[in-house]
Amino acid sequence: MSILNNTRELQRIDAAHHLHPFTNTRELNGRGARIITSAKGVYLNDADGNRILDGMSGLWCVNVGHGRKEIVSAVANQMEQLTFYNTFFNTTHPPVIELSRLLSEVTPPQFNYFHFTGSGSDSNDTIFRMARYYWELEGKPEKSIFISRRGAYHGSTVVAASFGGFNSMHKQGGLPIDGIYHAPSPDWWSNGGDLSPEEFGRKVAAQTLALIDGIGAHRIAAMIGEPIMGAGGVIIPPKTYWPIIAQGLKERDILFISDEVICGFGRTGQWFGCEFMGTEPDFMTMAKGITSGYVPMGAVAVSDRVAKVLIEKGDEFTHGYTYSGHPAACAASIATIGIMRSEKLVEHVREDVGPYLKEKWLTLADHPMVGEAVMEGLIGAFQFTSNKSARAGFPEAAKIGFTAREHSFQNGLVMRAVGDRMVIAPPLTLTRAEADDLVEKAARVTDLTYAYAK
Ligand code: PLP
Numbered sequence: 001m002s003i004l005n006n007t008r009e010l011q012r013i014d015a016a017h018h019l020h021p022f023t024n025t026r027e028l029n030g031r032g033a034r035i036i037t038s039a040k041g042v043y044l045n046d047a048d049g050n051r052i053l054d055g056m057s058g059l060w061c062v063n064v065g066h067g068r069k070e071i072v073s074a075v076a077n078q079m080e081q082l083t084f085y086n087t088f089f090n091t092t093h094p095p096v097i098e099l100s101r102l103l104s105e106v107t108p109p110q111f112n113y114f115h116f117t118g119s120g121s122d123s124n125d126t127i128f129r130m131a132r133y134y135w136e137l138e139g140k141p142e143k144s145i146f147i148s149r150r151g152a153y154h155g156s157t158v159v160a161a162s163f164g165g166f167n168s169m170h171k172q173g174g175l176p177i178d179g180i181y182h183a184p185s186p187d188w189w190s191n192g193g194d195l196s197p198e199e200f201g202r203k204v205a206a207q208t209l210a211l212i213d214g215i216g217a218h219r220i221a222a223m224i225g226e227p228i229m230g231a232g233g234v235i236i237p238p239k240t241y242w243p244i245i246a247q248g249l250k251e252r253d254i255l256f257i258s259d260e261v262i263c264g265f266g267r268t269g270q271w272f273g274c275e276f277m278g279t280e281p282d283f284m285t286m287a288k289g290i291t292s293g294y295v296p297m298g299a300v301a302v303s304d305r306v307a308k309v310l311i312e313k314g315d316e317f318t319h320g321y322t323y324s325g326h327p328a329a330c331a332a333s334i335a336t337i338g339i340m341r342s343e344k345l346v347e348h349v350r351e352d353v354g355p356y357l358k359e360k361w362l363t364l365a366d367h368p369m370v371g372e373a374v375m376e377g378l379i380g381a382f383q384f385t386s387n388k389s390a391r392a393g394f395p396e397a398a399k400i401g402f403t404a405r406e407h408s409f410q411n412g413l414v415m416r417a418v419g420d421r422m423v424i425a426p427p428l429t430l431t432r433a434e435a436d437d438l439v440e441k442a443a444r445v446t447d448l449t450y451a452y453a454k
Contacts (some may be wrong), residue, residue: 039066061293078331095330121155153231201238218250219303227273230262234381267287269350297329
């Protein structure tokens with residue numbers, strides 16, 4: 001059988017038996033899913049023989065690049081030594097001990113306790129329970145409401161999807177659950193009107209604090225937010241936004257949760273996105289980059305303030321997952337952090353490839369159909385527009401983002417489309433030559449999409 005026939009057959013079986021996440025399976029029947037067969041560094045290979053630059057690090061996770069033997073052997077060695085043991089009921093094992101210690105070194109100083117989960121979604125569900133429990137222990141059980149933001153993505157479990165601010169997700173399954181309110185998004189390009197980004201940041205921060213005051217701070221447990229909204233379209237908030245909110249939360253005695261699932265582990269050129277934004281959260285949600293996506297894992301970083309109350313006043317925390325602190329995942333994470341340190345990847349992003357890529361990426365905004373291009377560290381986006389000065393979008397039916405995403409794949413670059421906004425988050429190991437390749441391909445995609453839109 002030729003490779004081509006083989007591919008079509010695999011696609012047929014896939015469409016017949018695999019219900020994909022975030023995919024319309026009916027559409028797959030005609031088209032077939034793209035089949036990725038191998039990867040090395042920042043490049044993927046598909047079943048049709050194409051080599052594609054992975055501008056999305058898999059799904060914002062393969063921060064140290066694909067095919068790292070160090071991680072593969074660390075996981076294999078660990079599995080030979082101890083394949084599985086749980087961390088419930090007063091038990092532990094060396095890799096989870098070592099990882100907890102390492103995390104206390106690389107996270108901001110207020111974090112010295114870590115609770116392990118299987119994913120980012122699990123981590124956010126865990127924080128929901130932990131934060132409510134904290135306030136119960138503090139004698140303030142009425143502090144049970146959470147503030148999130150429209151346009152945010154925090155995962156797909158019931159709590160995490162309720163934290164999220166997507167109507168398309170809330171429509172399915174009767175979400176959000178009670179007790180979660182959504183503040184406006186700090187998306188300047190879409191909502192900023194005539195305001196400067198700084199004025200707009202102040203305005204949205206004030207609206208957020210007004211929402212909180214309207215509900216009553218005495219009823220609010222915590223606010224959750226990503227330093228930079230990733231899956232919401234790489235919305236980099238104006239510099240004025242987070243400091244005002246963080247200060248407002250502190251004054252109102254509301255816990256602050258920094259969802260670092262995408263921004264954590266070097267993405268912004270700091271170890272964690274909250275350090276990039278200058279905030280001091282009480283919790284951090286971690287996943288993805290924690291193992292570079294090699295093995296599933298999530299974690300919750302718990303600040304000393306919260307941990308002290310849980311430990312000194314609390315009983316057993318009746319919460320955990322079979323795979324909390326799975327030895328193989330811990331081994332993958334230890335090896336990932338080892339690579340990040342020895343190759344100085346955070347510095348590489350902050351001082352070398354990040355600024356290099358940013359300078360080139362921002363020139364995409366010179367294109368007549370591109371409204372803005374943004375980038376911090378190695379996370380960026382550009383926005384298609386039907387009218388640059390009016391910052392106008394295209395009608396949904398024009399399928400601009402979808403078309404651009406297809407052009408991008410066909411031209412050897414994975415970019416994700418969030419509406420008509422194209423986003424990237426390449427592996428942190430990206431070289432300058434690979435950054436050139438990425439921008440050249442992205443520019444070609446803007447031209448092809450321009451021709452399609454005419
Ligand atoms: N939080 C953020 C900011 C995310 O981007 C994601 C996933 O993309 C999640 C949480 C959920 O993580 P997971 O898919 O591991 O459940």
